[in-house]
Amino acid sequence: MPSRGFTLLEMAFVLAVIGVLLAAGMPASGRLLERQRLQAAADALAQDLRHARELALQSQQPVHLRFARHDDKIWCRGVSRGQPCDCSGASALPACNVSQVDSSDHAHVRLASAQDASFDPRLGSAPLNGRTVFATPDGQQWPVALSALGRAHSGIDSKAEGTR
Numbered sequence: 001m002p003s004r005g006f007t008l009l010e011m012a013f014v015l016a017v018i019g020v021l022l023a024a025g026m027p028a029s030g031r032l033l034e035r036q037r038l039q040a041a042a043d044a045l046a047q048d049l050r051h052a053r054e055l056a057l058q059s060q061q062p063v064h065l066r067f068a069r070h071d072d073k074i075w076c077r078g079v080s081r082g083q084p085c086d087c088s089g090a091s092a093l094p095a096c097n098v099s100q101v102d103s104s105d106h107a108h109v110r111l112a113s114a115q116d117a118s119f120d121p122r123l124g125s126a127p128l129n130g131r132t133v134f135a136t137p138d139g140q141q142w143p144v145a146l147s148a149l150g151r152a153h154s155g156i157d158s159k160a161e162g163t164r
Helices: 008-059
Strands: 063-069 075-081 099-102 110-113 117-119 130-135 141-146 152-154
Touching: 008 063, 008 075, 008 099, 008 117, 008 130, 008 141, 008 152
Parallel strands: none
Antiparallel strands: 063 075, 063 117, 075 099, 110 130, 130 141, 141 152
């Protein structure tokens, strides 16, 4: 009577093939996770910029977004009405009165370059504008651009936007 099932050798071969496939896929999945973290940080900044513009128009007060950096790994940003704020607490500027985010909210995301922003309360324009770039430890980058009209764009297509 023929036996049903797998031999030990067949089982070992199948497990070895599965192991090779998993090992080959791990770097790609890690890179995908890093990219998702990067995109989440950039999208959160773009959303904060849109909210700051809307707040300036509604409150009829200037709204400022300001970055503080210890290095590219330790950073924060804050939004305030009326005058610029200090999210780090290291200067004489007041604390941020609208929102505050720091690098611990976005694990493994570095701040490659940052541009403070301000919004005019009459038109929602951004006389202080530019580009902020987030990066991962493996070198992936994701820009967020703010145009002079006060429009925020997150993503690779924003490289040409937001320059003064």
